[in-house]
Amino acid sequence: MSAFDPGWESDGVRVRGALAEPSSPARDQRAQRDAERRAAIVAIAKDSFLDKGYEATTMSEIAKTLGGSKGTLWNHFSSKEELLRAVFDTVASAFPGCMATILVTQRDIREVLTRFCETFITRISDPQAIGFQRLVIAQADRIPEIARIFFNGAPALDRAMLTDFVGRQMTAGLLRSEAPAHAAGMLLDLCVGGYHNRILYGFDTFDADRAASEATRVVDQFMHCYCAIPDVS
Incomplete structure (x- = not known):
């Protein structure tokens, strides 16, 4: 079967309409770091929402507590509303x-x-x-x-x-x-x-x-x- 067919599989990689690159340890590690950073952001936001309330919580303060650049925070969450939704989802999950x-x-x-x-x-x-x-x-x-x-x-x-x-x-x-x-x-x-x-x-x-x-x-x-x-x- 062609590697470009929707159902083709090779080495555990599912291809949908185009040749997929096999997973690599480096890519897996990046995904894990991203997941850990996202979880850290949500944890910081949860504490801030509970301690200060929604309006008094700012994305800038969350980024400062997190460390690193503000871009890291915005790469994961585009707004405070989206971050609040993630907090609720995490608490409820x-x-x-x-x-x-x-x-x-x-x-x-x-x-x-x-x-x-x-x-x-x-x-x-x-x-x-x-x-x-x-x-x-x-x-x-x-x-x-x-x-x-x-x-x-x-x-x-x-x-x-x-x-x-x-x-x-x-x-x-x-x-x-x-x-x-x-x-x-x-x-x-x-x-x-x-x-x-x-x-x-x-x-x-x-x-x-x-x-x-x-x-x-x-x-x-x-x-x-x-x-x-x-x-x-």
């Missing part, structure tokens, strides 16, 4: 996999939902998460794009995964058959609206035992509304 694992288990639905809610409440109530939520709330009116970036990250993924799980339980006859998205939204709102809100507004601090108790209370209320069979627990 560890969570969807964990939440998805909880929701695919074959355990009792009440047990699954309680574990999901406890994990969710714990996650949104740790100091870093609280810091980002306060940042978003403080800037949402003046810079709506910040709220959009934040909401389209982990919150939207959590809602989509939970909606899928609830829909499957409705199909199986374990939950009353209604709009899955509405039911999932109700459960998440219950998680956010109680103990977590007290932490968010500074009236309380996080405690793992209270998070577990709150998760049980939330699921009790949810199952009272949506359980398709008599709930004797």
